[in-house]
Amino acid sequence: MTDPSDIAVEVADLSKNYGPVQALKSVSFSIESGRYYALLGPSGGGKTTLLRLIGGFLRPSAGRVYLHGQDVSHLPPDRRPTSMVFQNYALFPHMNVERNVSYGLKLLKAPAGEIRDKVERMLAMVGLEGYNRRMPHELSGGQQQRVQLARSLVLERDVLLLDEPLASLDAKLRKDMCLELKRIQEKVGITFIHVTHNQEEALTVADRIAIIADGELVEEGSARDIYETPEKRFTAEFIGDNNVLPGVVANLSDGRVTVDLGFASVDVASHGVAAATGDDVAVSVRSELLRIVDGEPDAAWQIMPATYVEAIYLGLTVSHLVRLPDGTEIVARVISGEANDGAFEAGKEIAVGWPGDRARLHVA
Amino acid sequence: MYDDFANPWNIRLKWVYLLGVVFALLMPVFYTIYISFNQHGFGARIYEFTFDWYRVVLGDTLLVVSLKWTLYLALAAIVATIPMALLSAKFYKRTRRKVAFVALMLSPLFVPADIMGSSLLVFFKNLANGFVWLDEVLGVYWFDGWFDLGFLTALIGQVIYVHPYAFIVILITMSRYRVQQTEAARACGATAWQAFWQVEFPQIRVGVFSSCAFVTILSFNEAVRTALLKGGFDTFSNMLVAQMLNIGMSGESYAMAGIMSIVSMLVIGSVIVFTLLRAERLERRARAMAQPLMAS
Numbered sequence: 085m086t087d088p089s090d091i092a093v094e095v096a097d098l099s100k101n102y103g104p105v106q107a108l109k110s111v112s113f114s115i116e117s118g119r120y121y122a123l124l125g126p127s128g129g130g131k132t133t134l135l136r137l138i139g140g141f142l143r144p145s146a147g148r149v150y151l152h153g154q155d156v157s158h159l160p161p162d163r164r165p166t167s168m169v170f171q172n173y174a175l176f177p178h179m180n181v182e183r184n185v186s187y188g189l190k191l192l193k194a195p196a197g198e199i200r201d202k203v204e205r206m207l208a209m210v211g212l213e214g215y216n217r218r219m220p221h222e223l224s225g226g227q228q229q230r231v232q233l234a235r236s237l238v239l240e241r242d243v244l245l246l247d248e249p250l251a252s253l254d255a256k257l258r259k260d261m262c263l264e265l266k267r268i269q270e271k272v273g274i275t276f277i278h279v280t281h282n283q284e285e286a287l288t289v290a291d292r293i294a295i296i297a298d299g300e301l302v303e304e305g306s307a308r309d310i311y312e313t314p315e316k317r318f319t320a321e322f323i324g325d326n327n328v329l330p331g332v333v334a335n336l337s338d339g340r341v342t343v344d345l346g347f348a349s350v351d352v353a354s355h356g357v358a359a360a361t362g363d364d365v366a367v368s369v370r371s372e373l374l375r376i377v378d379g380e381p382d383a384a385w386q387i388m389p390a391t392y393v394e395a396i397y398l399g400l401t402v403s404h405l406v407r408l409p410d411g412t413e414i415v416a417r418v419i420s421g422e423a424n425d426g427a428f429e430a431g432k433e434i435a436v437g438w439p440g441d442r443a444r445l446h447v448a
Numbered sequence: 449m450y451d452d453f454a455n456p457w458n459i460r461l462k463w464v465y466l467l468g469v470v471f472a473l474l475m476p477v478f479y480t481i482y483i484s485f486n487q488h489g490f491g492a493r494i495y496e497f498t499f500d501w502y503r504v505v506l507g508d509t510l511l512v513v514s515l516k517w518t519l520y521l522a523l524a525a526i527v528a529t530i531p532m533a534l535l536s537a538k539f540y541k542r543t544r545r546k547v548a549f550v551a552l553m554l555s556p557l558f559v560p561a562d563i564m565g566s567s568l569l570v571f572f573k574n575l576a577n578g579f580v581w582l583d584e585v586l587g588v589y590w591f592d593g594w595f596d597l598g599f600l601t602a603l604i605g606q607v608i609y610v611h612p613y614a615f616i617v618i619l620i621t622m623s624r625y626r627v628q629q630t631e632a633a634r635a636c637g638a639t640a641w642q643a644f645w646q647v648e649f650p651q652i653r654v655g656v657f658s659s660c661a662f663v664t665i666l667s668f669n670e671a672v673r674t675a676l677l678k679g680g681f682d683t684f685s686n687m688l689v690a691q692m693l694n695i696g697m698s699g700e701s702y703a704m705a706g707i708m709s710i711v712s713m714l715v716i717g718s719v720i721v722f723t724l725l726r727a728e729r730l731e732r733r734a735r736a737m738a739q740p741l742m743a744s
Contacts (some may be wrong), residue, residue, distance in 0.1 A: 141631055170631065174631070192637060
């Protein structure tokens with residue numbers, strides 16, 4: 085069990101309403117100190133609202149926010165031990181890099197020498213030594229985000245909030261900045277809470293991920309658990325490239341569930357999911373685990389009949405699109421150049437399946 | 449959008465039309481200024497350049513006093529209006545009912561000057577009577593003279609008139625400002641006031657100063673409301689209008705009109721030139737941001 089003193093952020097039954105619209109619905113979770121935590125979900129799902137409630141930019145309609153055990157729900161942002169990196173437009177355009185980074189320290193009336201030293205150290209940390217005199221408009225998007233990061237980190241607050249900090253960067257720069265953020269977080273050791281709708285970004289940086297959708301906390305767990313063993317159907321549909329197949333529970337025995345998909349029956353480990361015979365459920369299997377079965381399948385494989393549709397070459401991988409007897413199209417993804425990456429003739433009757441217990445059962 | 453296929457003569461004709469309109473609008477003003485420098489005044493066959501009429505105006509104690517009152521009124525209007533316009537513009541950025549809010553803010557412009565002036569006159573008279581009645585009821589003299597016609601009532605009339613203009617000018621500048629910067633300042637530990645003064649104000653300063661210039665000009669140009677609400681003093685415009693109505697246009701009147709026109713054009717011209725230069729500078733910055741110096 086986690087020591088309560090190690091909890092950096094705790095939200096309890098947190099809700100936010102905008103008139104009749106409920107943007108956040110009684111969300112509760114806690115984050116250990118020194119974690120890199122991602123709030124991941126589709127746009128408009130409430131993750132930025134949640135971050136802004138933690139930062140004090142919004143007042144909760146109900147519920148509390150605790151930072152290191154202190155109730156800060158009633159405090160404005162300048163009185164919370166947090167700092168924030170925004171998506172864009174947040175550098176002060178009339179101040180150069182040095183003045184931007186030193187702004188918070190000057191508010192604290194820190195001695196000039198200390199300010200100079202800290203600013204230099206932070207600029208070095210984010211790889212912007214020598215940029216002190218540059219104005220924000222003289223910097224690229226990536227450099228501007230690094231200045232924002234330096235401006236927040238120089239304050240040495242306990243929690244850093246990042247609101248889609250990489251959303252306005254191009255794909256290559258975003259990937260580089262992800263690694264940079266992770267490196268900096270490990271170096272400074274404070275708690276990072278990173279909002280993103282980009283699952284690759286979340287999986288790259290985060291120790292733990294919370295899936296937020298429709299104002300609710302759908303699921304929370306380590307990056308690996310969220311990706312490999314999602315509990316909720318929504319998570320399975322949102323994270324990775326999962327094939328989700330609806331069905332009905334046909335039989336239950338010894339922690340295993342037989343699901344009738346209508347055109348085939350598959351056997352899935354229940355993993356503690358409570359289901360009864362006749363319940364509507366869904367089975368998810370990641371596209372990289374699904375295989376087109378060429379020849380006699382292994383007895384341990386779960387097999388379904390299908391019709392081959394087409395192959396889509398994506399560089400690193402090839403996606404094979406196949407159609408199930410009920411008309412659902414699913415994807416089997418293989419590494420390009422692997423033995424079975426070749427395409428079949430469209431319309432060919434084939435079989436698809438997965439080995440052992442690689443599929444997940446979902447009741448909601 | 450730039451149209452590569454546009455007929456260049458269409459563009460030239462539009463410019464000729466535009467300059468023609470501006471010329472027609474300003475011609476009478478320039479002619480008035482021209483006459484104000486003629487020793488022999490309007491209608492004379494001889495034109496002899498002189499500053500005499502201006503010397504007469506500036507040597508006339510009544511006119512100088514009226515000029516002072518106008519300046520006081522302008523300064524008081526700036527002090528009262530600019531913070532109100534700033535707050536209104538900030539509120540506009542927050543409110544979701546933007547169209548209704550703008551309509552409300554601009555509504556004083558839709559009421560003709562004489563109607564607004566006379567309505568305020570009746571309102572202040574009743575208000576003053578109300579306070580006299582209150583004094584009588586309470587058996588005191590505390591409220592005696594409150595809202596009698598004078599500087600305060602003229603100022604209120606002036607503020608109602610200039611507020612929409614100041615609001616619009618500040619709002620235009622404020623539209624470039626990103627609220628994330630205020631939030632970023634707050635996240636750095638700034639109070640709401642520090643975030644406004646150190647981060648927002650430097651970026652909207654041009655709009656605020658332009659508004660001050662506008663309020664000054666409008667105070668010099670306004671006559672009807674002030675005439676109805678001023679009580680015992682005269683502004684420069686009141687004197688000019690009174691002189692024109694009672695005596696007709698004299699050399700002195702042309703010089704008074706000249707002073708007002710020249711000051712107005714200088715102030716507005718400076719604001720426009722400064723704004724254009726600033727817009728050009730901001731555009732250069734925007735272009736620089738679109739083509740960053742470094743790749744990452």
